[in-house]
Amino acid sequence: MAGIKDVAKKAGVSVSTVSNVINGRHAKMGAETLRRVQDAIAQLKYTPNAVARQLQSGQIRTLGLIVPSVANPFWGNASQMIEKEAKERGYQVLICNAERDPEAEDSYLTSLHGSGIRGVILGSSPVSLDHLRQHAERGMRIAAFDRNTQGIQDLLACSVSVDQALGARMAARHLIGLGHRRIGFISGPIGTASRIARLEGLRAEMDRAGLALDQDLLWLGRTATGFGDSQAAELGRSAIRELLTLDDPPTAVFCVNDMYAIGALSGAREMGCRVPEDISIIGFDDIYLAKVMSPPLTTVHQPLQRMAQLVVAKLIDALEAEGEIPNRYLELRPELTVRSSTAHAAARPRETGAVAT
Amino acid sequence: MAGIKDVAKKAGVSVSTVSNVINGRHAKMGAETLRRVQDAIAQLKYTPNAVARQLQSGQIRTLGLIVPSVANPFWGNASQMIEKEAKERGYQVLICNAERDPEAEDSYLTSLHGSGIRGVILGSSPVSLDHLRQHAERGMRIAAFDRNTQGIQDLLACSVSVDQALGARMAARHLIGLGHRRIGFISGPIGTASRIARLEGLRAEMDRAGLALDQDLLWLGRTATGFGDSQAAELGRSAIRELLTLDDPPTAVFCVNDMYAIGALSGAREMGCRVPEDISIIGFDDIYLAKVMSPPLTTVHQPLQRMAQLVVAKLIDALEAEGEIPNRYLELRPELTVRSSTAHAAARPRETGAVAT
């Protein structure tokens, strides 16, 4: 294809001049020359070779974004917002789909580094970030998104997340306040930091209320991994069906994210169980689908737009600014969004006796 | 950062030898030398610079993927499958989110070309592909995905899609067969080829049955564009609310895709309208959420996995094979998936009189 030399030859100028045209240094040349070069560019359908450019400059205004699964609307939406935010700051974003696989994560990181990218936003990922250490040491700036960061902050350029445990506790408090005592938990495999925090938050708040988290009511995804979050709803459905056939089923269920909750909604109804009359269901994330469910889903809201804005800003700061950036670790406050999938625990008797309010 | 020269110096060999090590030509050297080089690589934490590599080789095993909106699970899921398929063939995929904006599409194409990418999969996009002509002429191989291609095939390296119009006709036939005569259509702005085909399919089949598509029952998204498909469900909800407050409301609604249908489901229920007893709702795509809705959504199924497999295969053929590839334009048969959101038209009288079966 046409290169800068061809343009130079055609326009009868040096490559340097063509380069100047391309880079907008129009002041450096006569009007006639400029026109000739522009004509040549148009005629040859010349596009500057980004690869050569980057090799030369060493610079690249591109961020990596590693998400657990683009098939989950939460991450689809997050990607969209992060991309928009980055674009406004003149950065591009490369979306990488790791499917919650640490090895894939690792290989993306190496490949991004090899492409000259030095900043990456890491969506909720495996507990240990130790496999990230080498990347950090190589000069990759890593921003954690939607996960807690205790103990590994030294690896991170910055982090933005909601207080996961607090969110879970809000959900739990809401359920407990409605008189629920048997509360279930539905999740896929607990492999990521945010999922652990959500479970622990639930447990903590139940403890505080003198309630125990029944082991039988913990559904933690007995499935092969690897098919991504397109199956999450499906799993939520199986989960609640199992839970509901227990001798002493839960009266409320906390789902690790909205996709599971959506599935649970559906599964419960299939079992002839009304939501929220017979069972309360609460999710986490507040994806845009939550409010169009039937019934609309009570859930823990994450301020996604603000989060996107903040990670992008902090990460770019880390990349461009000289000294230390202040407030590198941001933990936002989640918000309980009460809709119609939760209600008072049914007063009707169950095997274990009536609920004491 | 460390380059190949640093490694060479440290290991006491030439850069050529290091290059050989990196590229697996181990037979070309002694065991001792190999070990020394590998040690040096490890110690310096050296990663080959992909940019320089690519500049040198001109080759790049990467495909572009331009989607209308990652926030729509259909496209999230499609991305995932296309990526998986490509990876199996040794290709990477760059996901670009165009938000149905032809300008964004255009600028992605230029930027991908500048990065050395010569093959791109274009998700449903604006009617005219004329703005793509220059890219095709520059040597970009374009594969159309999920859109019809009459009239513009010369621009395309290949295409894979379901027969959109046929799918819409299947939906219409299903509805008509259930006795519906007032059928509505809900969609966002009709800007893409696939949406037009879906609407026309509906109209054609209604014509055949001697039914007219009432202009008032056409809801075509009176909203600002630019926020992507995260709002589709929301729009579906508003749409059906408007339609249901009409003097003579529809008894069935065909939604341009499942996201709108999901919103419609919710909107209908809010209006106290039961689905499918009072109104039938049918979608398109069969995203994984369709079957966990309540009621589970009747919809037109797209064989996504097979489609992903085929585009990737055909596009890579177009890139790698010499001659013409056979069967470049694939049109798959959609399938009607009947679930529970559609039923016989209610026999009860409406203002306009009883429905004659």
Next chain:
DNA sequence: GCTGCAAGGTGATACGTTACACCAACTTAA
């Protein structure tokens, strides 16, 4: 007529790899 300077433009080098031609030192076989 000379200096100084601005405007307009050029050439060479470097960016980090890879590919390819080439080389030195051995080994083998006739």
Next chain:
DNA sequence: TTAAGTTGGTGTAACGTATCACCTTGCAGC
């Protein structure tokens, strides 16, 4: 003994661009 291989390397020219020091010309000012 020597021609022909083989093994284990090396040196260097690309790839397409940006940068920077430098060059030429014209002209104002004294």
